[in-house]
Amino acid sequence: MSTKPAVNGAHKAAIRQENEEQILAAAERVFADFGFKGATTARIAETANVPKANVHYYFSTKEALYRRIMEDVCDHWLEAAMTFDNSADPAVILRGYIEAKMDLSRARPYGSRLWAHEIIRGAKFSSEYISSTVKNWLDSRVVVIRGWIDEGKMDDVEPYTLMYMIFATTQHYADFGRQIEIFNNNKPLSDAQFAEAKENVVRIILKGVGLS
């Protein structure tokens, strides 16, 4: 078929990248659906449309593949985390963060569900990452929130509880998406329904902490 010459082995590199991406995407889905132990390399291979042996050609073990995907998921979450700066109005910042996390649950539900699996299982692969990178990020945001409280900009709420509430509620739309779908007469939330949910979540939380 395509016998492009391509400078300096660009074709081979493209093949590698495309296959890796295909396998990673498939693995993210399968791990999210079945958890680490429940996911089988055969199913990942089938989903990615490659022979099973090829999965092991690109990723030495199932665990290596799992770790790689966890890293990718974390990268995306830290991006969303960056919307939580500490310069502007608390209401604007919190709204932006909640909306970013809701959007991420909608756009990348598999990542969120994978994370949920990992934590429920006891965070065996990621406890180090959580206790360093994630904890540092969380603690710094708590300081910011305590600052707002001290300045009288919002109610005196326990900041960790507030953050956990935001985590839980936003990720619920990914992790428990199937349950929400069943409650919604077996139909996934429409864009309009999701937008309404997002707006309500923002409104309830902001008002709940005295920011509206």
Add this chain to the structure above:
Amino acid sequence: MSTKPAVNGAHKAAIRQENEEQILAAAERVFADFGFKGATTARIAETANVPKANVHYYFSTKEALYRRIMEDVCDHWLEAAMTFDNSADPAVILRGYIEAKMDLSRARPYGSRLWAHEIIRGAKFSSEYISSTVKNWLDSRVVVIRGWIDEGKMDDVEPYTLMYMIFATTQHYADFGRQIEIFNNNKPLSDAQFAEAKENVVRIILKGVGLS
């Protein structure tokens, strides 16, 4: 050892009950920790301190054991659900329901985590139960909330979103307990910390929907 005579085979019945309970308790833990596929009958047997073959003597298959535990978990949840009546003051009712769910997450975290596994996996064993019993319960509570809104007792929020928020936040303390523990300097929340969290969750939600 104990050779109590016991009227009408009471001893055998007691043995049966004790073994079943031991296996059920072990299975709830193991299923919660590893999910359906990840849990092994060998591990359940080991946790219950009985030989593997004995697990199959009392519960024909792994799936039968899983279903039985799911039923038990649901029964407990419906109990908590009953605190959500529609007679009294909305703020009192919502507070009571949220507190009951928080307490359940604290007392029976394995049940909550088992449920989370089940939903993330696509609710293959329980979609029928959710779309009938649970959905009926939820829909009737939504009607109650809509009534409160129409009577001007609370803000005009989308009732399902509010309920999902309560589900997500309260269950987060069970499902993501390990993550919370890590954030809390690798120590489980103390009773005082948990009580503070519970009070904050209630306060934020009630104020958020205009009930305080």
Add this chain to the structure above:
DNA sequence: TTTTAACCTGACCAAACGGTCAAGATAAAT
């Protein structure tokens, strides 16, 4: 054109899995 390095994959393997079973132990009924 030849060589080399990377990619591909059907066939295979040891380990772990859910589940079975025969044979023994124990307690209730006769």
Add this chain to the structure above:
DNA sequence: ATTTATCTTGACCGTTTGGTCAGGTTAAAA
């Protein structure tokens, strides 16, 4: 005392699993 019904368990089995590997194909380099 004997029979009967239930409980107990080590050993076993077919299947599925993650992972390997030899031998092939393809594309880049020489």
